[in-house]
Amino acid sequence: MERQSEIPQLLGDLISRNSTKLTEADTRLLDVMMRDPIRAAMENGKAVSFRAGVHPASAVRLARRLGFKGYPEFRTFLQANLIEGGGDFESPAVRMAARLVRAEDGGVLSSVLDSEIAALQQVRNAVSDADVRGFSEVLRDCRRVFVFGRGHSVALASLIALRLNRSGYPAVDLASQMHLIAEALVTLGSGDVVWLLAFRKSSPLIHQIRKIAAERGAKVLALTDLLSARIDPAPDRQISVSRGEAGESQSLVVPMTIANAVILDLAAIDGGRSLHALSGFKTFRADCGLSPVIL
Amino acid sequence: MERQSEIPQLLGDLISRNSTKLTEADTRLLDVMMRDPIRAAMENGKAVSFRAGVHPASAVRLARRLGFKGYPEFRTFLQANLIEGGGDFESPAVRMAARLVRAEDGGVLSSVLDSEIAALQQVRNAVSDADVRGFSEVLRDCRRVFVFGRGHSVALASLIALRLNRSGYPAVDLASQMHLIAEALVTLGSGDVVWLLAFRKSSPLIHQIRKIAAERGAKVLALTDLLSARIDPAPDRQISVSRGEAGESQSLVVPMTIANAVILDLAAIDGGRSLHALSGFKTFRADCGLSPVIL
DNA sequence: TCTCCTCTGCAAAAAAAATTGCAATTCGTT
DNA sequence: AACGAATTGCAATTTTTTTTGCAGAGGAGA
Structure with a gap:
């Protein structure tokens, strides 16, 4: 696959690159996909489109719009994305450890998210x-x-x-x-x-x-x-x-x-x-x- | 599906339970599956059997032998297995559903907190x-x-x-x-x-x-x-x-x-x-x- | 050695998934 | 208000995947 390198690294990237072309059905599909990328990578187009509440044909059209030849190719991209990233399968603890290692360089977002989530959790105790x-x-x-x-x-x-x-x-x-x-x-x-x-x-x-x-x-x-x-x-x-x-x-x-x-x-x-x-x-x-x- | 409970929880378990019945082609298939369970859960029977160097029909027969109705059911089992292990993944949707059930018991505040926290968790998938x-x-x-x-x-x-x-x-x-x-x-x-x-x-x-x-x-x-x-x-x-x-x-x-x-x-x-x-x-x-x- | 048994691969058939043409609808625009 | 572009769902079609019948290969036991 020499086009591997051309393929945007992340689903989010893909979306922003094509944001102008996206339709209502597209956003619904992408929404459920982003919610659970792993599941999306495993399921077939019919299942995903069902969960998104749209017709399977829309899944095919989305894949096309994003530059793939068809839905199977799109799913393959999602899978590669996952396997390559790998990290998505780690447990929270592992991820935390990994983040601490590369603390300064990457991980700003994760840190901020962790911090905000922790702060929200504390509210349970502080406010009735x-x-x-x-x-x-x-x-x-x-x-x-x-x-x-x-x-x-x-x-x-x-x-x-x-x-x-x-x-x-x-x-x-x-x-x-x-x-x-x-x-x-x-x-x-x-x-x-x-x-x-x-x-x-x-x-x-x-x-x-x-x-x-x-x-x-x-x-x-x-x-x-x-x-x-x-x-x-x-x-x-x-x-x-x-x-x-x-x-x-x-x-x-x-x-x-x-x-x-x-x-x-x-x-x-x-x-x-x-x-x-x-x-x-x-x-x-x-x-x-x-x-x-x-x- | 009442057989759900009979299904061994793990692939390894599955193998040992049925080890006596397994054939040459079966072990080849299981070998590549164990090597990369994630990939195995995503690919179709044709791809897996190709990597194992056996005929697709063997993949179907393996699935049957292990007690599944067909290869798709076997793959579904592999996927469930995987997601379950991940732990992190049942999270947002499942938790949200759980919250809606006990919606009244907690008040507005905890409901809003849950909702915001779930939304923040989602960001990990959506933004890099x-x-x-x-x-x-x-x-x-x-x-x-x-x-x-x-x-x-x-x-x-x-x-x-x-x-x-x-x-x-x-x-x-x-x-x-x-x-x-x-x-x-x-x-x-x-x-x-x-x-x-x-x-x-x-x-x-x-x-x-x-x-x-x-x-x-x-x-x-x-x-x-x-x-x-x-x-x-x-x-x-x-x-x-x-x-x-x-x-x-x-x-x-x-x-x-x-x-x-x-x-x-x-x-x-x-x-x-x-x-x-x-x-x-x-x-x-x-x-x-x-x-x-x-x- | 012969027979019986199981396993494998092949190929055809069946099932499932993906694709596409078409009509209806919903937009925004004139 | 009506037109036109664009999008969606449906249904028919094509493609892919899975399943199954069958025949040959390899092996164990008589």
């Missing part, structure tokens, strides 16, 4: 469903939500505000309104909720906002790490996750996941309000007549 | 270190970075831009500059990089921006899911991750983690530039004399 429910109940019963974070947390704040809005809860990302922050806060009242985010470095602004909220009777939710946990007076509800050990995740993965859980739980307890708003948003996006460019 | 390195190399060698995402991805875009800036790489989050987007893009040149983010819904703007980048000779990186993988012309580098099954993660956890890995890898290959910039940022924040409020 009652904590999540506490947040979602406050949100359900409020009039407006103001989300605030600084530094890395601005990204999280904007995401939370976006998702709350789509779920039918009027939410403002204060970070994106810094120049109007006073104007926003002056309207704060007892039906409102302020959701604070603080990790690593907590901005003094956090404490000022918390104070204003206290004066005006707004409820306060805080999602923080342990370093930033001291907010005075104490928030009505607070979830604090252990900041990662040295080397562990310092990313937003953990708080983002907790926020996701809160918003999901909200949908479970608000009697359809979230779901209704979400489907409303969907049809709005389709029908609004605005150029899809702005959405 | 070489993919990550490809991104980081492009970033290292560029002049400026423009990050663009719409919808949920705006949060990710702003985070990426923030982190790149702190690492000493001039980066602009186009989403936060929508009103100046033309002004930003008009300066695009061949030293620049555009980093596109597209998940679930890919905005038409993505394609326009990609086109402009192509005209002006800017490099393009794309981080997408499979549904949004079609970008024309194909980006210089692209990482596509599997879109989650229904119920699986639709969050930004996976792409965010990949972005983190890229930025981390960048620090590993840029000869200290990132690290220097990061420590510079730290001292700046301490000494700048600006109110810490704005940081």
